[in-house]
Amino acid sequence: MPPLSRMLMSSDVAVGQTVTSEKRAGVSHWMAATGIPHLLLAIFALLHGIIFSYGFWSSYSKGHLIFAGSTFVATLPMANAAALVLYFDLAVLIFPVCQTLTSILKRTPLSASIHHDTRFFFHKMVGWYLVFFAVVHTIGHWINFALLAAKNGEGFKGFLALNFGTIPGWSGYLMLITLGAIAVTSFGRFRLANFERFYYTHHLFIVFFVVSSVHGICCMVKEDNGPNHARRCSVRYGPIWQWLMYGGFGYLLLERIKKEVIGRYKTSISKVIRHPCNVVEIQARKENTRTKIGQYISLCCPEVSLWQHHRMLITSAPEEDFLSVHVYCTSDFTNSLAASIGCEFEPQEEITGVLMSKVIGIDQKAPILDVDPTIRRPLPAVFIDGPFGGAWEDIFEYEIAVLIGAGTGIMPFASILKSIWYRMNYPHQKTFLRKIYFFWYLTGKAQPQAASKQSAITELRTPTMFRRPNWDTVFESIRNLHASPEKVGVFFSGPPLMGHQLSVSCHNHSKDDFIFVWRKGNF
Secondary structure, three states, X not given: OOHHHHHHHHOOOOHHHOOOHHHOOOHHHHHHHHHHHHHHHHHXXXXXXXXXXXXXXXXXXXXOOHHHHHHHOOHHHXXXXXXXXXXXXXXXXXXXXXXXXXXXXXXXXXXXXXXXXXXXXXXXXXXXXXXXXXXXXXXXXXXXXXXXXXXXXXXXXXXXXXXXXXXHHHHHHHHHHHHHHHHHOOOHHHHHHOHHHHHHHHOOHHHHHHHHHHHXXXXXXXXXXXXXXOOOEOOOOOOHHHHHHHOHHHHHHHHHHHHHHHHOOOEEEEEEEEEOOOEEEEEEEEOOOOOXXXXXXXXXXXXXXXXXXXXXXXXXXXXXXXXXXXEEOOOHHHHXXXXXXXXXXXXXXXXXXXXXXXXXXXXXXXXXXXXXHHHEEOOOOOEEEEEEOOOOOOHHHOOEEEXXXXXXXXXXXXXXXXXXXXXXXXXXXXXXXXXXXEEEEOOOOOXXXXXXXXXXXXXXXXXXXXXXXXXXXXXXHHHHHOOOOOEEEEEEEOOHHHHHHHHHHHHHOOEOOEEXXXXXXXX
């Protein structure tokens, strides 16, 4: 039995040695657990307050608005200040979801902070700020329209005319409807219930950006007391399209162009393997493509949908001459993808109590010999963009690594474990990594196994443990077993709550001469 398993099962680590997460507090503890998202939230709240205050004061303190200043007083500066915040949010909204940009940043010292959860938290945070200040901007102009209609003696008809008979009016409502649809379908339960609806609705951002550029073309409030009586627009933040093009939207366009170019590289599916539990493995070959461990691709199958590009983890090793992904078929897209490659999931036969995998398709042009000719057939074309970097690329930079996967979070480690096998059996270069601790956490009911030299479930020397792991004991045991390394890489993929507990344990059991480096790569 491996030493760590023996220590965990025999409780060699004294209870007094284990530092519980609840007893450790302070700024460093908070940063290790949930500090980065909360710090981002605080910074952006302060930044939005500064931008809004600047926009309000610069609009309110102008002496060039005699009529507007006496009519609207504070509501016009409020609407203008909210517009300035919206300009800023639109400029930065897209950056977190730019895959190439985040892959580049993952190769910098910022890689520890730029993981999947953080960048999407940032994107959602900016999105909700966008919704909030869009409402503030709208309320401000509703009041402005009401005041203007009342001053002109036009009443409610004048209010409606200003809302729906002007370019800023009707375009503003179209933007609100578009933004509302994007926001509502982004809620967790709606997104999980129908991902395709969420995916296509989210692409209404193109409509939103185009209409927002039209929204500011017609300036309704102009200066009436400017230098030389110039009738300039009261808001001088620049055209909104410049904020978009110089911001994230412009970079996204470059990524889209790159995706179209790279996606046209010759790509073909070479083999399809049906696995148990509604999983299909797709092996493909793509020219001019080199992968690293723990990376992912963006896959499009035109036969299913020309517009949908889905992120999928690469499960093949860089040493292999093909690129593979394992698809867990639970959604409309994944089921349609499986059907397009001829994979039909049926109750599989049990052979000696084990569910078997089966090759169900080989491309007719694939140079694979000794294959049943009945499974050789044309397979659909696919477009692959990437690969893009993940949180697991630097595993070989550590002497000791801890891999923790929960449920389907095991997928990122398939590529890593395969690559380790190749490096051990076909060594071409010196590998710094010398020890791996691998944990696969599954929920469900099971009966404890009888004492034996190997697990009755996995047939490995490491026994299967039927209880929730005590991560404090795990990290303390690893630290007791190894005295030499300065850093141990901890790589995790799984639910956020479990990741929170692990990040705290990593921090609590790190000392000056022995540090657990946290790497989270939820996908």
